[in-house]
Amino acid sequence: MVKQITLIVFALGCLLPVNSEARDFEKTGYLDQGWELYWGRLLDPSDFEHEALPFDLKLAFPFFWNDLEIGGRKLPSSGFLTLRKTIVLPKSFTGKRFGLRIPEMFSAYKLFVNGTPMAANGIVSDNPERYQPHWQPRTISFTAHEQKIEVLLQIANFSYALGGGWRKIEFGPADKILYKTRVAIFLDVFLFASVLTMGLYHAGLYVKRRKSKSSLFFALFCMVVALRTLVSGEILIYNFFHPSWEILLKLNFLTVAFIPPLFISFQDHFFEGYADRRIVKGVSVLGLFFALFIILFPASIHSRFLDVFHFAGLAGCSYIFWFISKAVKENQEGALISLIASLAPFLAGFNDILTVNNYINTEQVLPYGLIVYFIAQSILMAQKFSLALTREEVLSKELEELNAKLEDKVEERTRELKAAMSEIKQLSGMLPICSHCKKIRDDKGYWNHVEEYVSQHSEAVFSHGICPSCIQKIYPDSRLSKKLNQEK
Numbered sequence: 001m002v003k004q005i006t007l008i009v010f011a012l013g014c015l016l017p018v019n020s021e022a023r024d025f026e027k028t029g030y031l032d033q034g035w036e037l038y039w040g041r042l043l044d045p046s047d048f049e050h051e052a053l054p055f056d057l058k059l060a061f062p063f064f065w066n067d068l069e070i071g072g073r074k075l076p077s078s079g080f081l082t083l084r085k086t087i088v089l090p091k092s093f094t095g096k097r098f099g100l101r102i103p104e105m106f107s108a109y110k111l112f113v114n115g116t117p118m119a120a121n122g123i124v125s126d127n128p129e130r131y132q133p134h135w136q137p138r139t140i141s142f143t144a145h146e147q148k149i150e151v152l153l154q155i156a157n158f159s160y161a162l163g164g165g166w167r168k169i170e171f172g173p174a175d176k177i178l179y180k181t182r183v184a185i186f187l188d189v190f191l192f193a194s195v196l197t198m199g200l201y202h203a204g205l206y207v208k209r210r211k212s213k214s215s216l217f218f219a220l221f222c223m224v225v226a227l228r229t230l231v232s233g234e235i236l237i238y239n240f241f242h243p244s245w246e247i248l249l250k251l252n253f254l255t256v257a258f259i260p261p262l263f264i265s266f267q268d269h270f271f272e273g274y275a276d277r278r279i280v281k282g283v284s285v286l287g288l289f290f291a292l293f294i295i296l297f298p299a300s301i302h303s304r305f306l307d308v309f310h311f312a313g314l315a316g317c318s319y320i321f322w323f324i325s326k327a328v329k330e331n332q333e334g335a336l337i338s339l340i341a342s343l344a345p346f347l348a349g350f351n352d353i354l355t356v357n358n359y360i361n362t363e364q365v366l367p368y369g370l371i372v373y374f375i376a377q378s379i380l381m382a383q384k385f386s387l388a389l390t391r392e393e394v395l396s397k398e399l400e401e402l403n404a405k406l407e408d409k410v411e412e413r414t415r416e417l418k419a420a421m422s423e424i425k426q427l428s429g430m431l432p433i434c435s436h437c438k439k440i441r442d443d444k445g446y447w448n449h450v451e452e453y454v455s456q457h458s459e460a461v462f463s464h465g466i467c468p469s470c471i472q473k474i475y476p477d478s479r480l481s482k483k484l485n486q487e488k
Helices: 002-015 174-208 213-231 245-270 277-296 299-329 335-356 366-423 450-457 468-474 479-487
Strands: 035-039 057-059 079-088 097-102 108-113 116-121 138-143 148-157 170-173
Touching (some): 097 108, 097 116, 097 174, 108 138, 170 174, 174 366, 213 366, 245 277, 245 299, 245 335, 245 366, 299 335
Antiparallel strands (some): 035 079, 097 138, 097 170, 108 148
16 A cells, blocks of 8 residues: 555656756755846846836746847847846745856846845946956855845847857855855866876977877867866966956867867877878868967957857867777777777767757866866877887897897907907018019018018918019020010
């Protein structure tokens, strides 16, 4: 009987609609439902004190108002609006402190809680000349003196291709909201320090070994990702200096432009011979073109083409999987691990593209996907360098052994030559010889016949004969002498 009742209750619980606003107020949650939209109006809390104003739409946040229609007319990207939401707390929660984590908006906002201005980014205005954009996440806390909490949000945009927001506003107890902010900052700092350290380390490896182009591209890849952790998420760059909104956006978009070319170039040099260099160069040229486009044009123009480059970047990264798969089929060392590790940034980047364009509502996770990839790839590169160093040590040892054997052979041959030279008697210098009898004087002052002297001072052996001139002189009547005279 108890089991039957439990099953009935469970079934009823599954069938009942779930209200996303129903939350345990002791936990953090998102203010994502039931926002009243007032298009073309920047309303203050005082405007709602005496009467209920008619709103244009009631919808979920975040959204881009470019995708909305009011009165059959699609809203432009440039414009301004007011959003209003009411939170009703249980009586037991009055007097407690609550907090809000407010993400950056496109591209300026001002937020009120129960009539009090609590947070702002830039200057919100209905006049484009007075309007000023700014991006920075904010964390605020306040005391709930009443059960009813009214949140009023003014947003204006005259400088970006999209108007509105792409991340949810988080609500909950002040201490837990502050804790989540600190955790987010810690993770960004950790990612920045880790990736930058990897980049500097591999840059040093490249300086020591210039032939290793994979180290160079991996170092550049890490440094670009390190820069991205500073200009996205909690935007840590504000802790070092305060760039203008335009500069901040350019730095953010430049990292988007450079990541795919560096990613594919690194993998191409790590697994040489598997990628088509024409495709690799094509992705690199496209990235450089987009980077130049970002530098030369304001955000209101280059932000309109972000989707195009997102698609091109995903296509280029997809090609990486194709040629790494070829390396896996050929049992290339480390290819399988690299293929699996490459899935992390690819899927994270795909998630971020969908999030930025408001197709889904999740956090940006590309840095976390990249840190997984970097750790795995660093291990593979360390193994590769270790194997190369081991081979170099083996070759050096073999070379030393060959040199030692060669030295032994040289010494042995030298000894043989010295022994041979010691047996060779040489004639050198000026020899005193008699101009008449042709005897040679030796070192002791004795005069010796030429053949005696030469025999004593060399290995030469003489055999005696007679030359034609002497034959004619000594034996003039001989047949041989007469024959020689006839030949003349």
